[in-house]
Amino acid sequence: MTMPSYAFQLYVSGDTPRSHLAATNLRQLIESAAADDYELEVIDVLERPDLAEQQRILATPFVIKTSPAPSRRVVGDLSDLERASRALDLHQRKTVS
Amino acid sequence: MTEFLDKLPIGIPGLDLLASGGVPQHRTTLVSGTAGAGKTLLAAQFLTEGIRAYDEPGVFVTFEETPDDIRRNVQSLDWDIEQYESDGTWRFVDASFDLGRDAVVVGEYDFGALLARIEHAVRSIGANRVVLDSIGAVFARFSEAGAVRTELLRIAAGLRVMGVTSLMTAERRTDYGDLARFGVEEFVADNVIVLRNALEEENRRRTVEILKFRGADHRSGQFPFTIQPGQGLVVIALAGLELTQPSTNSRVTSGNRGLDTMCGGGYFRDSVVLVSGATGTGKTLMATEFLAGGAAEDERSIIFAFEESRDQLFRNAAGWGYDFAKLEAEGLLRVVCAYPETMSLEDHLVLMKDEIDDFRPHRIAVDSLSALERVASLRSFREFIIGLTSHIKHRQMAGFLTSTSGSLLGGPTITEGHISTLTDAIILLRYVEMFGEIRRGLAVLKMRGSPHDTRIHEYSIDGEGLHLRAPYRNVVGILAGTPSHVPSHELDEVASMFGDDSIANTRVGMTDPDSIGG
Incomplete structure (x- = not known):
């Protein structure tokens, strides 16, 4: 088994509509760029404030693209998909056969 | 009838006298002042005196300077923050700007992570006191001022739920005029302390004024203060002095x-x-x-x-x-x-x-x-x-x-x-x-x-x-x-x-x- 090409962390605070919206938007973005060749870890900062501390995160939702390098960080619910994909450096590959 | 709130001593004698005992307990007080007016010092002293005089641990949330800067800056005052940190009575929440960790904003967000981190820090050391210094820096990083205001209000509410007493510092452009930039005063306006460092006849004059404590007693007017090595802010509470000295005939x-x-x-x-x-x-x-x-x-x-x-x-x-x-x-x-x-x-x-x-x-x-x-x-x-x-x-x-x-x-x-x-x-x-x-x-x-x-x-x-x-x-x-x-x-x-x-x-x-x- 090989490591997935893409790895993301999504920090949310609690089970809120905003958290769900961010997760849905992020998955849609990733899948259109990387199909299922990715790993997404969702972290609730209410349960793991220590991880938010480690990453010095202020605002949620917060996405970190950990792989491939360079890492990218985006804050917000990603509702503007086009801007989000640019910010995360995710190239759409709709035409790949 | 006004309900008088309990006070928490700041630990600065002259200032507590002006404040009729201290800042309103379990509330957030805004400390407003121009650059160099002494806001960060007051915030740090609030925690230091809490630790030294009242055995109350404190959390310092810093938005502007790094914890290292703050540790270093108060060394001249003989406050050993590192010692407090290893004693478990002081904890930093580092929310200062870090270029390498800068994030692009896309869509709506909240400060849930910051609140969670503060709460985590408060719980881990049993803190009674929290300071946030200075919130102007947050506005500089997140452009939507309205959203930031709402989120800071949420944090103030969250601090109240945690049962801590807090100071929030905010920058203002001039010594007189708007209390703080970005309309911050509108939401924490219940309690406001103003620090000034005004030029008066070619001399710098530092003063502190308690602008208002909602539902709590305090003295009005500006009072001079100085910054002393080993002591920090020393407030000279002139109007607080009462002419009750017994007079003698000897x-x-x-x-x-x-x-x-x-x-x-x-x-x-x-x-x-x-x-x-x-x-x-x-x-x-x-x-x-x-x-x-x-x-x-x-x-x-x-x-x-x-x-x-x-x-x-x-x-x-x-x-x-x-x-x-x-x-x-x-x-x-x-x-x-x-x-x-x-x-x-x-x-x-x-x-x-x-x-x-x-x-x-x-x-x-x-x-x-x-x-x-x-x-x-x-x-x-x-x-x-x-x-x-x-x-x-x-x-x-x-x-x-x-x-x-x-x-x-x-x-x-x-x-x-x-x-x-x-x-x-x-x-x-x-x-x-x-x-x-x-x-x-x-x-x-x-x-x-x-x-x-x-x-x-x-x-x-x-x-x-x-x-x-x-x-x-x-x-x-x-x-x-x-x-x-x-x-x-x-x-x-x-x-x-x-x-x-x-x-x-x-x-x-x-x-x-x-x-x-x-």
């Missing part, structure tokens, strides 16, 4: 027998005497006699000299037969010399109070106030005098202040005009020019609560000190600086006009003029 010697007689038996124990005169009239000598007079009665004295160096002072005293070095060695005297220009008047006052509280003298002399007046605005100067005289009275000391008049031959001085009402006794020293000769005259202008000699006495100064002689007769206009001789027969005529043949001799005087002095 007298202390002025150190000069003739002067004691003129004053009706010496100065009052808890009074403040102002001596005003031109340069060379003998003010420093009178101060020296005042100190020596105390030492002769086994009383401790302290002198703050702002015009002469220690050596000069000791040499002068030796010239009049007093051994200051010996008195110091015996613990009866402390000499504190300082250049007025080395610090602000507020700093001087704080240091003087520290010296007084340390030495606990019976007598205090300041030579001269005029030197201090040079370095401050009139308002600062007046506040200084009020602060000093009330401290003198509070400690029931005898105070002796000198003031140098600008013109050689009399006339009012600015110093006198501003402080005469604050002193209990005023003694004037004047040059008197008569028949081509310079002589000197001394008058007790005012002596609160006591009869005194109202005549102007001639005095001389020699190697043994100041000697009072007979009162001037046949001379008018000495105080105005324009003495002129009045022939005896004219005085007799004036006396006969009023049917009082004693006018030329003893107007209101209470002692035989010839028995005074040496």
Whole structure:
């Protein structure tokens, strides 16, 4: 088994509509760029404030693209998909056969 | 009816006095001020004093400086944050800007992560106090001011739920005007403290004002403060001083027998005497006699000299037969010399109070106030005098202040005009020019609560000190600086006009003029 090409962390605070919206938007973005060749870890900062501390995160939702390098960080619910994909450096590959 | 909230002491005595006990408990208080006004220091002191005096751990949320910057910046104050951190009484939440961790904003967000981190820190050390410094930096990073405001409001609400008492600092552009940028005051406006560092007549003047405490008592107005090594903010709460000093009728010697007689038996124990005169009239000598007079009665004295160096002072005293070095060695005297220009008047006052509280003298002399007046605005100067005289009275000391008049031959001085009402006794020293000769005259202008000699006495100064002689007769206009001789027969005529043949001799005087002095 090989490591997935893409790895993301999504920090949310609690089970809120905003958290769900961010997760849905992020998955849609990733899948259109990387199909299922990715790993997404969702972290609730209410349960793991220590991880938010480690990453010095202020605002949620917060996405970190950990792989491939360079890492990218985006804050917000990603509702503007086009801007989000640019910010995360995710190239759409709709035409790949 | 207003419900009065419980207060949490900040731990800064003067400020707690103004705040009627402290900041509202379990609430957030906004600390607003321009850059360099002392906001971060107040925030750090709130936590430090909490740890030191009240055993209350604290969390410092920093948006602007890094924790390292803050640790380093307060080292000069002898606050060892690293020690507190390893004791588990201080914890940083580092929300400072880090270029490498900058994130692009896409869509809506909240500060849930920050709140979670603060709560985590608060729970982990059992914190009672939280500071957020400074929230302006958050607005700089997240452009949607409206959203940031809402989120900060949520954090304030969250802090309240946690049961902590917090300070939030916010930057303002000017010392007067909008409380904070970005309309921050609108949401934490219940409790506001304003720090100012305003330029006043070429002098920086730091003040603190409690603008409002919703539903809680406090004093209004601006009060000066200074920043002291080892102490941090020291607030001089002038209006907080109450005139409740018990007043005594016991007298202390002025150190000069003739002067004691003129004053009706010496100065009052808890009074403040102002001596005003031109340069060379003998003010420093009178101060020296005042100190020596105390030492002769086994009383401790302290002198703050702002015009002469220690050596000069000791040499002068030796010239009049007093051994200051010996008195110091015996613990009866402390000499504190300082250049007025080395610090602000507020700093001087704080240091003087520290010296007084340390030495606990019976007598205090300041030579001269005029030197201090040079370095401050009139308002600062007046506040200084009020602060000093009330401290003198509070400690029931005898105070002796000198003031140098600008013109050689009399006339009012600015110093006198501003402080005469604050002193209990005023003694004037004047040059008197008569028949081509310079002589000197001394008058007790005012002596609160006591009869005194109202005549102007001639005095001389020699190697043994100041000697009072007979009162001037046949001379008018000495105080105005324009003495002129009045022939005896004219005085007799004036006396006969009023049917009082004693006018030329003893107007209101209470002692035989010839028995005074040496």
